[in-house]
Structure formats: C-alpha cells, structure tokens
Amino acid sequence: MKLINKSMLTAIITLSTASVYYAQQVQDTVSKSKDIEEVVLIGVADIAKDRKTPVAVSTIKEAQIVEKLGNQEFPEILNTTPSVYATKAGGGFGDSKLNIRGFSQNNIAVMVNGMPVNDMENGAVYWSNWAGLSDVTSAMQVQRGLGSSKLAIASVGGTVNILTRAADKKQGGIVSLGVGNDDYVKTLFAYNTGKSAKGWSSSFLMSRTAGSMYADGTKFEGYNYYFAVGYKKPGGKHDFQFTITGAPQWHNQRSFAISIANYIKFNPDQDGTPNRRYNSDWGYLNGREYSARVNYYHKPVMSLNWDWTMNEKSKLNTVFYGSFGRGGGTNTTGTANGANMQSFRDNTTGLYNFDNIYAANQASTPDKGVLIRNASINSHNWFGVISSFNHKINDNMKFSAGVDARYYYGYHYQVVSDLLGGSGYIDKNNKNNPVNLVTATSKAEPTWNPFGGKINDLSERIGYNNDGEVLWYGAFGQFEYTNDKISAFVQGSVSNQGFQRIDNFIIDGVTKSKLGETMNTKTGFKNLFGYNVKAGINYNINEQHNVFGNIGYYEKQPFFNAVYRSNENVAFKDLTNEKIFGIELGYGFRTSNFNANVNLYRTTWDDRYLRRSSLRDVATGKTFYAEINGLNELHMGVEFDASYNFNKFLTLNGMFSAGNWYYRGNATATLFEDTSNLPFNFPGTTSNETQLYLDGAKVGEAAQITAALGATVRPVKNLSFDATWRSTNNLYASLDTYNFAIKANADRGTLKLPNYNLFDIGLSYRINLNNKQQYFTIRGNVYNLFDTTYIAESNTSNHVKQLSDFTTTTSGGVTTTAQQKYDAYMNNPANFYKGLDTSNQVFFGFGRTWAATLSFNF
Incomplete structure (x- = not known):
C-alpha cells in the first residue's frame, strides 16, 4: 500500500482532535486507509498495523464516532466489535462499563496517547472523568487479548488505545x-x-x-x-x-x-x-x-x-x-x-x-x-x-x-x-x-x-x-x-x-x-x-x-x-x-x-x-x-x-x-x-x-x-x-x-x-x-x-425456587407445609418476570x- 505523504497526512488529520464533528471533512480520505498509523502520528503509543502486527484488532475512526455516538456513553461505540460488551451500568452520566472477552475494564489497559489511565490502586477506569474524550479522539483502536503494547501492563482482556494527537492541524x-x-x-x-x-x-x-x-x-x-x-x-x-x-x-x-x-x-x-x-x-x-x-x-x-x-x-x-x-x-x-x-x-x-x-x-x-x-x-x-x-x-x-x-x-x-x-x-x-x-x-x-x-x-x-x-x-x-x-x-x-x-x-x-x-x-x-x-x-x-x-x-x-x-x-x-x-x-x-x-x-x-x-x-x-x-x-x-x-x-x-x-x-x-x-x-x-x-x-x-x-x-x-x-x-x-x-x-x-x-x-x-x-x-x-x-x-x-427451598413451619398452631409454600410461590405471577425470580x-x-x-x- 502506498503510504500517505506528509502533506496528505496534514489534510487527513486537519481537525481530528478538535471534535468528532470534524470527521465528515476527512471521512472520504480516511475510509480508503486500512492502517490507523496512516491517519495519526503515533509517538509512544503502540498501534497494531494491518497484516503486520499479529494481534486481534478493531479500529474505530473519527468518522464512525461522529456518526454513531450521539448522546451514548463513550465505550458504547465499541459494542459492534467482537467480544465487546459495554453497558451504561446504573445509567448515570459517565458511569458506563466496558468488558472485553469476559474481562472487566479493571483488567483492560486503557491508554490515551500511549499514557495509561487505569487507576494505579485498583485498575478502575472512570469514564465520567474522561467524558470529553469523544470530542478530541481522532482514532481509537481495540486490541483484544495480549495486545501489542510493550509496556509492563496487564492487558488481560485487551488494550484500548485512544489517540488525540494535535500537531499539524489546518487552520x-x-x-x-x-x-x-x-x-x-x-x-x-x-x-x-x-x-x-x-x-x-x-x-x-x-x-x-x-x-x-x-x-x-x-x-x-x-x-x-x-x-x-x-x-x-x-x-x-x-x-x-x-x-x-x-x-x-x-x-x-x-x-x-x-x-x-x-x-x-x-x-x-x-x-x-x-x-x-x-x-x-x-x-x-x-x-x-x-x-x-x-x-x-x-x-x-x-x-x-x-x-x-x-x-x-x-x-x-x-x-x-x-x-x-x-x-x-x-x-x-x-x-x-x-x-x-x-x-x-x-x-x-x-x-x-x-x-x-x-x-x-x-x-x-x-x-x-x-x-x-x-x-x-x-x-x-x-x-x-x-x-x-x-x-x-x-x-x-x-x-x-x-x-x-x-x-x-x-x-x-x-x-x-x-x-x-x-x-x-x-x-x-x-x-x-x-x-x-x-x-x-x-x-x-x-x-x-x-x-x-x-x-x-x-x-x-x-x-x-x-x-x-x-x-x-x-x-x-x-x-x-x-x-x-x-x-x-x-x-x-x-x-x-x-x-x-x-x-x-x-x-x-x-x-x-x-x-x-x-x-x-x-x-x-x-x-x-x-x-x-x-x-x-x-x-x-x-x-x-x-x-x-x-x-x-x-x-x-x-x-x-x-x-x-x-x-x-x-x-x-x-x-x-x-x-x-x-x-x-x-x-x-x-x-x-x-x-x-x-x-x-x-x-x-x-x-x-x-x-x-x-x-x-x-x-x-x-x-x-x-x-x-x-x-x-x-x-x-x-x-x-x-x-x-x-x-x-x-x-x-x-x-x-x-x-x-x-x-x-x-x-x-x-x-x-x-x-x-x-x-x-x-x-x-x-x-x-x-x-x-x-x-x-x-x-x-x-x-x-x-x-x-x-x-x-x-x-x-x-x-x-x-x-x-x-x-x-x-x-x-x-x-x-x-x-x-x-x-x-x-x-x-x-x-x-x-x-x-x-x-x-x-x-x-x-x-x-x-x-x-x-x-x-x-x-x-x-x-x-x-x-x-x-x-x-x-x-x-x-x-x-424449587420445592427443596421451602420448609414446613408451624405458627400460632397453624402448620404450613413446604408444598403449600411452593405452590403459593409458583401461582403468584408477581414472583416472575421473563422466567426470572423478581x-x-x-x-x-x-x-x-x-x-x-x-x-x-x-
């Protein structure tokens, strides 16, 4: 693939860190690129390259963020990538959770421009602290599994690289x-x-x-x-x-x-x-x-x-x-x-x-x-x-x-x-x-x-x-x-x-x-x-x-x-x-x-x-x-x-x-x-x-x-x-x-x-x-x-509940058998919702x- 030269790179990333709303301007050019490194300057970030780096990877470019995110939580943009499950958790602003291959975000390495952001005491990622990332992200890459990062980080489930490089922006x-x-x-x-x-x-x-x-x-x-x-x-x-x-x-x-x-x-x-x-x-x-x-x-x-x-x-x-x-x-x-x-x-x-x-x-x-x-x-x-x-x-x-x-x-x-x-x-x-x-x-x-x-x-x-x-x-x-x-x-x-x-x-x-x-x-x-x-x-x-x-x-x-x-x-x-x-x-x-x-x-x-x-x-x-x-x-x-x-x-x-x-x-x-x-x-x-x-x-x-x-x-x-x-x-x-x-x-x-x-x-x-x-x-x-x-x-x-979960009891001279309790439980529709105990x-x-x-x- 012919690499994009410096002048082309400048045009491609013209407004990338200012806002995800800039994406429409560069969408046509970026869509023709397969490698994320052709769209951003890398610095210390370890970015996987298509058909080169031997890891499972998905790349979310700026145009996709502008089209899909809206008023959703930032990690939810990843929900259409394999083995990713992102939820709003309780539903408060920025309280979302990310899971990759069954591993919670405490054990996913989240990097911004190559810098680790997981809490150094418990590995947590508080997305509300990073609520502005959707405005300044030029590209995001998810490396599932071991990942390509050289740092001594335990990316058990994967690595999320968020890139906001700001140099060489067109006026x-x-x-x-x-x-x-x-x-x-x-x-x-x-x-x-x-x-x-x-x-x-x-x-x-x-x-x-x-x-x-x-x-x-x-x-x-x-x-x-x-x-x-x-x-x-x-x-x-x-x-x-x-x-x-x-x-x-x-x-x-x-x-x-x-x-x-x-x-x-x-x-x-x-x-x-x-x-x-x-x-x-x-x-x-x-x-x-x-x-x-x-x-x-x-x-x-x-x-x-x-x-x-x-x-x-x-x-x-x-x-x-x-x-x-x-x-x-x-x-x-x-x-x-x-x-x-x-x-x-x-x-x-x-x-x-x-x-x-x-x-x-x-x-x-x-x-x-x-x-x-x-x-x-x-x-x-x-x-x-x-x-x-x-x-x-x-x-x-x-x-x-x-x-x-x-x-x-x-x-x-x-x-x-x-x-x-x-x-x-x-x-x-x-x-x-x-x-x-x-x-x-x-x-x-x-x-x-x-x-x-x-x-x-x-x-x-x-x-x-x-x-x-x-x-x-x-x-x-x-x-x-x-x-x-x-x-x-x-x-x-x-x-x-x-x-x-x-x-x-x-x-x-x-x-x-x-x-x-x-x-x-x-x-x-x-x-x-x-x-x-x-x-x-x-x-x-x-x-x-x-x-x-x-x-x-x-x-x-x-x-x-x-x-x-x-x-x-x-x-x-x-x-x-x-x-x-x-x-x-x-x-x-x-x-x-x-x-x-x-x-x-x-x-x-x-x-x-x-x-x-x-x-x-x-x-x-x-x-x-x-x-x-x-x-x-x-x-x-x-x-x-x-x-x-x-x-x-x-x-x-x-x-x-x-x-x-x-x-x-x-x-x-x-x-x-x-x-x-x-x-x-x-x-x-x-x-x-x-x-x-x-x-x-x-x-x-x-x-x-x-x-x-x-x-x-x-x-x-x-x-x-x-x-x-x-x-x-x-x-x-x-x-x-x-x-x-x-x-x-x-x-x-x-x-x-x-x-x-x-x-x-x-x-x-x-x-x-x-x-x-x-x-x-x-x-x-x-x-x-x-x-x-x-x-x-x-x-x-x-x-x-099953019958074995109930016992026969006597209260005030009245005996209630386990079977009677079980029948009352099963016959009460308020106890069930879509097959689950309420x-x-x-x-x-x-x-x-x-x-x-x-x-x-x-």
Missing part, C-alpha cells in the same frame, strides 16, 4: 449544538491556528454538556476543555507537543441495582411491567431533585511529548505527564433520632423523602444522631514518564527498549456533604479524636483548578482517612523481524510496584487489627515484582490472505486492596501474583471491497483476587463488600468480523463472537460492612467467611455470544442513512457471593439473563457553502428504535432514546 474551526432526550444539550466550539512557517501550531476546544440521563433523578453537567501547542522546526529533528485536557463534571447516579419486583412496584402505570426509569437513590428536597448519590470529579491531564529523530535509523519517543484528580461520590450515613435512611422511603413512589429527613434532623441534636449526606473523597496526584528508544538494525530487523516510571499518591477520606438540617455530625472513627463534632460541609461540585485544589483539613474528615502511595518502575524491550511475507516479534517487560498505606485515623503502634496485630500509621512499602513475555508472528500468504498467532504469559501484581485487605494497615501475608497465559490464532482476508477476520483465543487466569463493592443486603438495607480469593478462570472463544463495499451507495459490516468463559475450581469469600469494615455475616450463619462453590460456573457481566449487522446507504451525494442490528445472547449475572456460598444454589450455576436484540438508525446530511471549507452538517440518531425492554446486567443469581437485583437497559446535532465548520 479552521467548528461550532456545534446537540440536543437529545431528557433535556440533553451539548454546545461546542473549537479552533485550530494551523502550522506557522516557523513550525508552531495550536488547537483549542471547549464544550458543555448538560441534562438528564434516561433514568429518573440523574441530572448532570459536564464541561470539556482541550488545549494543545506543538513545535517542530522545519527540517528539524525534534518535535514537541504540550497538551492539557480536562472534563470537570457532576452527575446524580443510580448506584445500586434494584430488584425487578421494585421496578414493577414503582411503575406509575401499575400495569405489571417494569419502570425502567426507576431510581431508588433520590427524592425531592424543597420541591427540587435531590440525590443521595452524586459523583463529582475533575481529572485534568497534562503531557509533554518529545519525539527525537536522531538519525535515519534511530528515534527516541518520550512523554512526561501529570494528573491532579480531585473529587468523590456521596452517600448517606447516620440516623435521625434512631431512624435510618430506609425509614424515609416513600412506599408509594419508592423515593426518599428528604423533607422529612430535614425535619427529623432539625428536631434532633448531634449527640442524639443526625442523618447526613457524606462524600467519599478519592483524590490523587499522579506523575509519570515513558521513554522508548527505537533502532532499525537493517531493512528487516529493529529493536526498541524503554522505561515506564510512575508515582501515585491517593487521598481517601470522607467529609460531610450536607447536614440536611442538622447542626453538626459527631464522628467516632478517628482514634486520635474519638468524639469529633463536624459542622463544616463540602459541596458536591468539582474544582476547576487544574493543579488540584483543596485537600480537606484533618478536622473535617469523618468515616475513614487513609492515603495510598504507589511507586511503579518498569522496563521493556522488543525485537522485530519483517520482510515481504513475515512480521514477527518477541517482547518482554518487567515491573516493580511498591505499595504503602497510610492511615491517619489510627494511633501509631497502639491500634490493633482485627487479628490482633499492632498497626502503624505508615505501613512501609510492600514491593512486588511482575513481568510478562509475548511473541507473535504474522504471515502474508499473498495480497489477500494472511494468518497470525501469538502467545504470552503474565505474572501480574495484585491490586492495592489485595495487599491491604479489609481496609487495614497490615500487608496480607500470603500475597501471590496473578498468572495469565494466553494463546491466539487469526486469519485475515482482504480484497478491494471485502475484508474479513477470524480469531481463536484461549486465556487462563489463575490466583485472582477480586473485591466486589457496593453490594446491598435486601433484608437489612446494609451495604457491604466481598473479598474473594483464589479465583481461577478460563476464557476461550471465536471471533469474526467483516465489511463489504458493494459500491459507493451501499456498505455492509458485521461481526459474530462466541465465548465460553467459566470458573475452574472453588474460591473463598469474606464479607465486610462498607463503612465500619466490621465482619458482615453470610445469611443464616455466624461467619463472614466461607467457600464459594464456583467450579464450572459461568463468568458473568458480559454476553458470551454477540452479533451485529450494519448497513450504510448513500442514495445521493452528502446524504447517508445507516442502520444497525445487535444481538446479545448467553448473558450471565455477576458473581453472587450469597448464592455460591450455598452448595444447593451453586449447583444451579450462574443466572442466565434473557437474550435481546436492539436496532439503531441514523441519518447524516451535509450542506456545502460556496467556500468548500465552510459547511453545515446535520446528524440524527435513534437508539433502541423499537423500545425493547431488556436487562443489561444482574447483581444476583437468584434462581426460580427478587433479582438488576439494571434494565435504556428504552428508546435519540440525539441530533447541527454543526458549522469554517
């Missing part, structure tokens, strides 16, 4: 307005100066998004800013680029999965169908929407890229980056005159009555107890550098080597967000100040300070107060061989992760752990060594056919919360690395108008530790978390994707993936209450620890069989219509510690959820003005066209939604 700008369901409004302005004769260029973007999500009580407001300045002296060897981007936002959430019975109970229509919009985490205060669960955050990222072309054979790519995240999420704590939060729920609407809470708090005093909204702060300072030296030995061989160093300091504590009419709150969790009266409150709003801003005073902190420190040192190397037919690589990386926990609420050398060990305020660093090795080969049989294979082994360090379990300042004694072994085979077929790929994969994951948080016991209303140890999993499957250009009027694309993901052997689980960290006993027992009977059970949270088919029709110039069908099958519930602790329930396996099919449609029209650089673009989308009711995920595996805690997917955008390019 121009855009103004756009987007609207959608539930008062969704988005405004955007962006401008690029173009590259000057002396080599300077800059790009600027600012946007605001606000409204409500589909679920009730989910108002939000988010901003996005992006600024980049680049410099490369004409004919020079050094290319510099500085970027800063951030997305301060707040959004009301739907945090806890709700029982199907309550979705039905709190449907105003009372017609026996679920109210998919129902949200149990909010209510009204003085006639205005008020949420118990508000997330607010601002995580600006600053980076300086330096690309040095030393000579014709050697290059050095380096990025220095830093991030100052500030914010948290709210919940409620305390009691008002002995009444807990659930006592103030309206049994008719299912909402909290915050006016009654306010009145109860005013009638009480801090010593008698008040019910407040608190905020759990999760702020951090993060600095890193990645540097990669690349040397071409000859026309066939090259090698690269580099370093990846990071430092992370996290602040974790609670503050009072709203006293809700109370005069103060007494906290008894600080052993250095056991009776702390707190009257100060912190608004649930993000700070705009890009360098961090306020960290609350010690006297204002309640509940818990601990810091986490992570030191990361990594080194990597890769050797590549290529010729006309073969492309092969061998790579390896090592890393040392040092973890330290600092608890400011304990008395140094005096406070005891649950097991009686003496704890210190600072634990000292616990250093863990990990490594990975990978190898792969691609063989181009001819211009149409290619085959590839790869193999790799990881020794992955456990996360921070596995080192310091049950939130105590004692390092776990029996720590072991998680072990991942993967193997993959693939085949590709290319013609001028038809492309197809087939992949087979098998991944084992042993000695895994998992903490499941935000669990709620229906009987008591208490929230708890589960620490699960000794998980072993096997994930294997097949993937197929293809695209066919019939002619300039019609394009078809489709995919199919089928997986078999299950647990091997059993595991152990320990339960603790969320705030107090006290043991939380399994129902009907006096112990918080038990064995989980998992052997052979299906891994949940993602559909194991997915399919999609899409068509784009261009009947006339500048007008296009697209439609997509997506099918989800073999979707199972998340790991349910309650049910798998009981052998009889565990024998029934993981709860299988009903299959579902969704249809989306879209329409685009471009109006050119006299100057072709000026034009209007109109875009409209309808998602879930037929308003299908479906369950996107379940937190529980409550199977339909006690299951689930999230329904959104109903029909829509979005429309009008943009003007100049």
Whole structure:
C-alpha cells in the first residue's frame, strides 16, 4: 500500500482532535486507509498495523464516532466489535462499563496517547472523568487479548488505545449544538491556528454538556476543555507537543441495582411491567431533585511529548505527564433520632423523602444522631514518564527498549456533604479524636483548578482517612523481524510496584487489627515484582490472505486492596501474583471491497483476587463488600468480523463472537460492612467467611455470544442513512457471593439473563457553502428504535425456587407445609418476570432514546 505523504497526512488529520464533528471533512480520505498509523502520528503509543502486527484488532475512526455516538456513553461505540460488551451500568452520566472477552475494564489497559489511565490502586477506569474524550479522539483502536503494547501492563482482556494527537492541524474551526432526550444539550466550539512557517501550531476546544440521563433523578453537567501547542522546526529533528485536557463534571447516579419486583412496584402505570426509569437513590428536597448519590470529579491531564529523530535509523519517543484528580461520590450515613435512611422511603413512589429527613434532623441534636449526606473523597496526584528508544538494525530487523516510571499518591477520606438540617455530625472513627463534632460541609461540585485544589483539613474528615502511595518502575524491550511475507516479534517487560498505606485515623503502634496485630500509621512499602513475555508472528500468504498467532504469559501484581485487605494497615501475608497465559490464532482476508477476520483465543487466569463493592443486603438495607480469593478462570472463544463495499451507495459490516468463559475450581469469600469494615455475616450463619462453590460456573457481566449487522446507504451525494442490528445472547449475572456460598444454589450455576436484540438508525446530511471549507452538517440518531425492554446486567443469581427451598413451619398452631409454600410461590405471577425470580437485583437497559446535532465548520 502506498503510504500517505506528509502533506496528505496534514489534510487527513486537519481537525481530528478538535471534535468528532470534524470527521465528515476527512471521512472520504480516511475510509480508503486500512492502517490507523496512516491517519495519526503515533509517538509512544503502540498501534497494531494491518497484516503486520499479529494481534486481534478493531479500529474505530473519527468518522464512525461522529456518526454513531450521539448522546451514548463513550465505550458504547465499541459494542459492534467482537467480544465487546459495554453497558451504561446504573445509567448515570459517565458511569458506563466496558468488558472485553469476559474481562472487566479493571483488567483492560486503557491508554490515551500511549499514557495509561487505569487507576494505579485498583485498575478502575472512570469514564465520567474522561467524558470529553469523544470530542478530541481522532482514532481509537481495540486490541483484544495480549495486545501489542510493550509496556509492563496487564492487558488481560485487551488494550484500548485512544489517540488525540494535535500537531499539524489546518487552520479552521467548528461550532456545534446537540440536543437529545431528557433535556440533553451539548454546545461546542473549537479552533485550530494551523502550522506557522516557523513550525508552531495550536488547537483549542471547549464544550458543555448538560441534562438528564434516561433514568429518573440523574441530572448532570459536564464541561470539556482541550488545549494543545506543538513545535517542530522545519527540517528539524525534534518535535514537541504540550497538551492539557480536562472534563470537570457532576452527575446524580443510580448506584445500586434494584430488584425487578421494585421496578414493577414503582411503575406509575401499575400495569405489571417494569419502570425502567426507576431510581431508588433520590427524592425531592424543597420541591427540587435531590440525590443521595452524586459523583463529582475533575481529572485534568497534562503531557509533554518529545519525539527525537536522531538519525535515519534511530528515534527516541518520550512523554512526561501529570494528573491532579480531585473529587468523590456521596452517600448517606447516620440516623435521625434512631431512624435510618430506609425509614424515609416513600412506599408509594419508592423515593426518599428528604423533607422529612430535614425535619427529623432539625428536631434532633448531634449527640442524639443526625442523618447526613457524606462524600467519599478519592483524590490523587499522579506523575509519570515513558521513554522508548527505537533502532532499525537493517531493512528487516529493529529493536526498541524503554522505561515506564510512575508515582501515585491517593487521598481517601470522607467529609460531610450536607447536614440536611442538622447542626453538626459527631464522628467516632478517628482514634486520635474519638468524639469529633463536624459542622463544616463540602459541596458536591468539582474544582476547576487544574493543579488540584483543596485537600480537606484533618478536622473535617469523618468515616475513614487513609492515603495510598504507589511507586511503579518498569522496563521493556522488543525485537522485530519483517520482510515481504513475515512480521514477527518477541517482547518482554518487567515491573516493580511498591505499595504503602497510610492511615491517619489510627494511633501509631497502639491500634490493633482485627487479628490482633499492632498497626502503624505508615505501613512501609510492600514491593512486588511482575513481568510478562509475548511473541507473535504474522504471515502474508499473498495480497489477500494472511494468518497470525501469538502467545504470552503474565505474572501480574495484585491490586492495592489485595495487599491491604479489609481496609487495614497490615500487608496480607500470603500475597501471590496473578498468572495469565494466553494463546491466539487469526486469519485475515482482504480484497478491494471485502475484508474479513477470524480469531481463536484461549486465556487462563489463575490466583485472582477480586473485591466486589457496593453490594446491598435486601433484608437489612446494609451495604457491604466481598473479598474473594483464589479465583481461577478460563476464557476461550471465536471471533469474526467483516465489511463489504458493494459500491459507493451501499456498505455492509458485521461481526459474530462466541465465548465460553467459566470458573475452574472453588474460591473463598469474606464479607465486610462498607463503612465500619466490621465482619458482615453470610445469611443464616455466624461467619463472614466461607467457600464459594464456583467450579464450572459461568463468568458473568458480559454476553458470551454477540452479533451485529450494519448497513450504510448513500442514495445521493452528502446524504447517508445507516442502520444497525445487535444481538446479545448467553448473558450471565455477576458473581453472587450469597448464592455460591450455598452448595444447593451453586449447583444451579450462574443466572442466565434473557437474550435481546436492539436496532439503531441514523441519518447524516451535509450542506456545502460556496467556500468548500465552510459547511453545515446535520446528524440524527435513534437508539433502541423499537423500545425493547431488556436487562443489561444482574447483581444476583437468584434462581426460580424449587420445592427443596421451602420448609414446613408451624405458627400460632397453624402448620404450613413446604408444598403449600411452593405452590403459593409458583401461582403468584408477581414472583416472575421473563422466567426470572423478581427478587433479582438488576439494571434494565435504556428504552428508546435519540440525539441530533447541527454543526458549522469554517
């Protein structure tokens, strides 16, 4: 394939980082390109090349994002790629979740311009912190499985590379307005100066998004800013680029999965169908929407890229980056005159009555107890550098080597967000100040300070107060061989992760752990060594056919919360690395108008530790978390994707993936209450620890069989219509510690959820003005066209009850047999929904939604 020269590259990526709305301008040129590296400048990012890099890969270009995303969550753009399952989770703005090949996003490496963004303590990716990525993404690549990244990252499920390179942009700008369901409004302005004769260029973007999500009580407001300045002296060897981007936002959430019975109970229509919009985490205060669960955050990222072309054979790519995240999420704590939060729920609407809470708090005093909204702060300072030296030995061989160093300091504590009419709150969790009266409150709003801003005073902190420190040192190397037919690589990386926990609420050398060990305020660093090795080969049989294979082994360090379990300042004694072994085979077929790929994969994951948080016991209303140890999993499957250009009027694309993901052997689980960290006993027992009977059970949270088919029709110039069908099958519930602790329930396996099919449609029209650089673009989308009711995920595996689940009882001289109880249960239609027991805690997917955008390019 003829590579695009520098002038062509400049035209192609003219407005790529300013906004996804620029995509129409470059769509025709980009669609002819097969390799993502021909559209973006790579720097330190490891990008897979078509028919060269031996990994399973899908590339989402800017034009696809502008056409498909609308007001959906950013990861949902990947739902038509094989083995990907992205959901809106509870449905709050930016609360979406991504799963690849059955692995959650905590174990998927998410990279922005080559920089890792997974939380350094738990691997989490908070998409609300990156809500502006859809505005500045020029291309996104998903590498399933081992991936091609040379960094010491554990991409167990895959790697998501998001590229926002901003250099060499042609002068121009855009103004756009987007609207959608539930008062969704988005405004955007962006401008690029173009590259000057002396080599300077800059790009600027600012946007605001606000409204409500589909679920009730989910108002939000988010901003996005992006600024980049680049410099490369004409004919020079050094290319510099500085970027800063951030997305301060707040959004009301739907945090806890709700029982199907309550979705039905709190449907105003009372017609026996679920109210998919129902949200149990909010209510009204003085006639205005008020949420118990508000997330607010601002995580600006600053980076300086330096690309040095030393000579014709050697290059050095380096990025220095830093991030100052500030914010948290709210919940409620305390009691008002002995009444807990659930006592103030309206049994008719299912909402909290915050006016009654306010009145109860005013009638009480801090010593008698008040019910407040608190905020759990999760702020951090993060600095890193990645540097990669690349040397071409000859026309066939090259090698690269580099370093990846990071430092992370996290602040974790609670503050009072709203006293809700109370005069103060007494906290008894600080052993250095056991009776702390707190009257100060912190608004649930993000700070705009890009360098961090306020960290609350010690006297204002309640509940818990601990810091986490992570030191990361990594080194990597890769050797590549290529010729006309073969492309092969061998790579390896090592890393040392040092973890330290600092608890400011304990008395140094005096406070005891649950097991009686003496704890210190600072634990000292616990250093863990990990490594990975990978190898792969691609063989181009001819211009149409290619085959590839790869193999790799990881020794992955456990996360921070596995080192310091049950939130105590004692390092776990029996720590072991998680072990991942993967193997993959693939085949590709290319013609001028038809492309197809087939992949087979098998991944084992042993000695895994998992903490499941935000669990709620229906009987008591208490929230708890589960620490699960000794998980072993096997994930294997097949993937197929293809695209066919019939002619300039019609394009078809489709995919199919089928997986078999299950647990091997059993595991152990320990339960603790969320705030107090006290043991939380399994129902009907006096112990918080038990064995989980998992052997052979299906891994949940993602559909194991997915399919999609899409068509784009261009009947006339500048007008296009697209439609997509997506099918989800073999979707199972998340790991349910309650049910798998009981052998009889565990024998029934993981709860299988009903299959579902969704249809989306879209329409685009471009109006050119006299100057072709000026034009209007109109875009409209309808998602879930037929308003299908479906369950996107379940937190529980409550199977339909059997006779053996009931016992004969006698009360007041009346005996009720097990058979009578079973018959009453089976004869009550309220106990069932689409074959499921209505006690299951689930999230329904959104109903029909829509979005429309009008943009003007100049």
